Amino acid sequence: MNIALLPGDGIGPEVIDQAVKVVKAIGQKFGHQISFKEAVVGAAAIDATGLPYPDSTHEIAAASDAVLFGAIGDPKYDNDPKAKVRPEQGLLLMRQKLGLFANVRPTFTFPSLVHKSPLKLDRVEGVDFVFFRELTGGVYFGEPRGRNEQGTKAFDTNVYSKEEITRLARMGFEAAQKRRKLLTCVDKANVMATSRLWRETVQELAPEYPDVKVEYEFVDAVAMRLIQWPKAYDVLITENLFGDILTDEASVISGSMGLMPSASLGTSIKLFEPIHGSYPQAAGKDIANPLATVLSAAMMFEYAFDLKEEAQLISDVVNQSLAEGYVTEDIADGGPSYKTSQVGDWLA
Amino acid sequence: MNIALLPGDGIGPEVIDQAVKVVKAIGQKFGHQISFKEAVVGAAAIDATGLPYPDSTHEIAAASDAVLFGAIGDPKYDNDPKAKVRPEQGLLLMRQKLGLFANVRPTFTFPSLVHKSPLKLDRVEGVDFVFFRELTGGVYFGEPRGRNEQGTKAFDTNVYSKEEITRLARMGFEAAQKRRKLLTCVDKANVMATSRLWRETVQELAPEYPDVKVEYEFVDAVAMRLIQWPKAYDVLITENLFGDILTDEASVISGSMGLMPSASLGTSIKLFEPIHGSYPQAAGKDIANPLATVLSAAMMFEYAFDLKEEAQLISDVVNQSLAEGYVTEDIADGGPSYKTSQVGDWLA
Ligand SMILES: CC(C)[C@H](C(=O)O)[C@@H](O)C(=O)O
Ligand SMILES: CC(C)[C@H](C(=O)O)[C@@H](O)C(=O)O
Numbered sequence: 253m254n255i256a257l258l259p260g261d262g263i264g265p266e267v268i269d270q271a272v273k274v275v276k277a278i279g280q281k282f283g284h285q286i287s288f289k290e291a292v293v294g295a296a297a298i299d300a301t302g303l304p305y306p307d308s309t310h311e312i313a314a315a316s317d318a319v320l321f322g323a324i325g326d327p328k329y330d331n332d333p334k335a336k337v338r339p340e341q342g343l344l345l346m347r348q349k350l351g352l353f354a355n356v357r358p359t360f361t362f363p364s365l366v367h368k369s370p371l372k373l374d375r376v377e378g379v380d381f382v383f384f385r386e387l388t389g390g391v392y393f394g395e396p397r398g399r400n401e402q403g404t405k406a407f408d409t410n411v412y413s414k415e416e417i418t419r420l421a422r423m424g425f426e427a428a429q430k431r432r433k434l435l436t437c438v439d440k441a442n443v444m445a446t447s448r449l450w451r452e453t454v455q456e457l458a459p460e461y462p463d464v465k466v467e468y469e470f471v472d473a474v475a476m477r478l479i480q481w482p483k484a485y486d487v488l489i490t491e492n493l494f495g496d497i498l499t500d501e502a503s504v505i506s507g508s509m510g511l512m513p514s515a516s517l518g519t520s521i522k523l524f525e526p527i528h529g530s531y532p533q534a535a536g537k538d539i540a541n542p543l544a545t546v547l548s549a550a551m552m553f554e555y556a557f558d559l560k561e562e563a564q565l566i567s568d569v570v571n572q573s574l575a576e577g578y579v580t581e582d583i584a585d586g587g588p589s590y591k592t593s594q595v596g597d598w599l600a
Numbered sequence: 601m602n603i604a605l606l607p608g609d610g611i612g613p614e615v616i617d618q619a620v621k622v623v624k625a626i627g628q629k630f631g632h633q634i635s636f637k638e639a640v641v642g643a644a645a646i647d648a649t650g651l652p653y654p655d656s657t658h659e660i661a662a663a664s665d666a667v668l669f670g671a672i673g674d675p676k677y678d679n680d681p682k683a684k685v686r687p688e689q690g691l692l693l694m695r696q697k698l699g700l701f702a703n704v705r706p707t708f709t710f711p712s713l714v715h716k717s718p719l720k721l722d723r724v725e726g727v728d729f730v731f732f733r734e735l736t737g738g739v740y741f742g743e744p745r746g747r748n749e750q751g752t753k754a755f756d757t758n759v760y761s762k763e764e765i766t767r768l769a770r771m772g773f774e775a776a777q778k779r780r781k782l783l784t785c786v787d788k789a790n791v792m793a794t795s796r797l798w799r800e801t802v803q804e805l806a807p808e809y810p811d812v813k814v815e816y817e818f819v820d821a822v823a824m825r826l827i828q829w830p831k832a833y834d835v836l837i838t839e840n841l842f843g844d845i846l847t848d849e850a851s852v853i854s855g856s857m858g859l860m861p862s863a864s865l866g867t868s869i870k871l872f873e874p875i876h877g878s879y880p881q882a883a884g885k886d887i888a889n890p891l892a893t894v895l896s897a898a899m900m901f902e903y904a905f906d907l908k909e910e911a912q913l914i915s916d917v918v919n920q921s922l923a924e925g926y927v928t929e930d931i932a933d934g935g936p937s938y939k940t941s942q943v944g945d946w947l948a
Binding site: 405 | 673686688692718719720723739740742745746747752753754755756757758759760761762763788790791792793794796797819820821823824826827828829841842844845846848849851852853857
């Protein structure tokens with residue numbers, strides 16, 4: 253197994269380190285040959301090469317069997333709207349060049365952490381849904397985009413083809429078939445032409461999945477219902493920008509934001525990453541929570557290598573660390589807490 | 601005072617009726633001459649005239665001193681992506697033709713209702729922020745939009761001019777000066793050209809309001825923080841689509857979604873409406889909660905006629921109805937409840 257490591261910025265390198273320890277331990281236990289190749293991305297890559305996703309990084313990622321990715325983002329670029337190169341461009345280029353069109357973001361709860369949710373217990377206990385966010389289309393990549401000559405007007409373009417919608421929607425339908433058989437198509441079909449194509453395409457596909465119940469909801473309604481009654485959802489499919497907003501909203505309801513993993517899937521390459529950001533304030537302090545990245549490694553064993561036992565073992569050991577309170581400060585509830593690296597060692 | 605009444609669809613007519621009772625009572629008590637003119641909009645207007653915002657309606661609204669608006673939307677149009685005329689087009693046309701560029705949506709809590717919030721008490725108690733959502737620009741009106749010839753590709757355009765951003769942002773700055781002096785500019789400047797123009801424009805205006813602290817946050821981060829720690833916010837400004845999603849998300853956190861009013865302001869016309877939708881399942885049953893519409897009438901006295909005492913009296917009587925439990929079923933908590941029309945009579 254050739255794994256590309258793209259730690260990125262902020263706490264990325266620290267949390268990736270812990271995932272690597274765990275992956276190595278799994279390799280030893282199960283007798284897998286695992287090799288790692290590291291490459292820069294994001295602000296780290298700009299600093300090193302001037303580009304946020306250099307060709308050398310792309311070659312390593314494209315040649316790998318799976319990519320483990322940390323986080324991207326550096327505040328020094330955020331408040332400079334005129335910066336020519338931004339770390340996030342690296343993330344977007346990476347998604348586009350690797351063809352990672354589906355971002356799979358589960359939201360589930362850990363019994364020992366559910367009390368940390370901002371929501372009341374009865375709303376959040378047992379929540380279990382998964383978003384399929386389209387990741388290589390929409391307003392993120394649509395052309396034209398930019399300014400008029402005087403710079404007084406700016407524009408972006410949102411574009412979707414039936415093909416792009418279909419391949420993402422099929423993933424959602426298939427996932428729903430293996431789960432509770434409810435698919436929610438999230439759009440803004442009362443306003444946007446792209447959304448109407450989404451809805452139309454999903455309506456055309458639905459008869460092929462007669463066992464799946466399909467619901468259509470507007471993005472603003474979903475933003476409400478995710479908080480009011482998140483248990484109502486099973487599988488949700490949506491376009492890139494709506495997915496960006498809603499998956500982040502969803503990530504805080506479980507009370508375990510620092511723990512949620514994600515997968516970005518394409519036709520060949522598969523990438524795994526924690527959903528949290530680069531958390532620059534914590535960078536280098538050995539205090540970041542590595543569990544989301546470790547669970548992303550578990551997703552990697554399952555989705556990239558079809559190794560369920562390995563994935564399950566990682567999941568189990570994460571649960572054990574939670575049960576025994578061998579955790580980082582952010583989830584220690586004032587009890588004893590451990591460093592990022594200590595948690596990684598313990599898990600490994 | 602010439603007030604245009606646009607009840608719209610679903611529960612719109614019922615809740616507008618109650619607001620009218622209250623406005624009339626205020627008129628009597630304070631000796632104001634108030635006249636009402638009613639007009640159709642939305643599905644009701646399509647049924648009556650074939651158009652969702654007919655000229656006859658526009659004339660009445662444009663000639664008024666203030667518009668009281670109910671709700672728009674009928675499910676018979678929702679799942680028909682090919683429908684040529686949709687009720688929502690009436691809403692959008694109305695906003696555009698009346699030049700209502702700023703949608704003002706406060707979120708605050710009622711002590712007697714805060715326990716109904718899906719959020720834990722410590723997160724939501726005392727929440728008090730207000731969104732200024734841009735309402736006549738962005739992807740809602742941008743051109744080109746539509747399909748390619750074969751219908752296999754759809755596109756929307758998001759456009760903003762510096763001018764549009766400036767007039768909305770100034771309203772936000774001024775509101776912040778009268779409140780807790782914190783302004784949050786919500787954008788997606790790490791991806792969208794329009795967002796970068798938003799951020800740049802707000803940065804340029806900031807020095808004119810030295811007493812206001814300005815923060816810039818990405819829309820996905822705000823979607824999270826609105827749930828995690830809503831008390832952090834004071835005044836938020838944002839573009840049309842982000843505002844649509846976030847104000848709806850915000851509306852459920854207070855526990856009093858059915859109670860939140862809003863104002864849509866332009867250079868001349870001012871419109872007031874509850875933020876809830878047309879709630880078609882409840883239409884005609886005399887069970888809808890009229891308080892958001894009644895509180896919108898309070899906002900009308902304040903924003904359109906600068907009559908603070910009248911506004912305060914309406915607010916007070918609403919609070920009294922809550923304290924005495926003279927409320928509709930949705931907020932009665934299993935206790936005695938009253939019909940929409942009974943609550944209206946009581947308030948009047
Ligand atoms: C950093 C940013 C460009 C990115 C996105 O908007 O996709 C992030 O928010 C995410 O969701 O991975
Ligand atoms: C009905 C719809 C077009 C409208 C919008 O998206 O603006 C509604 O959601 C709102 O927020 O008033």
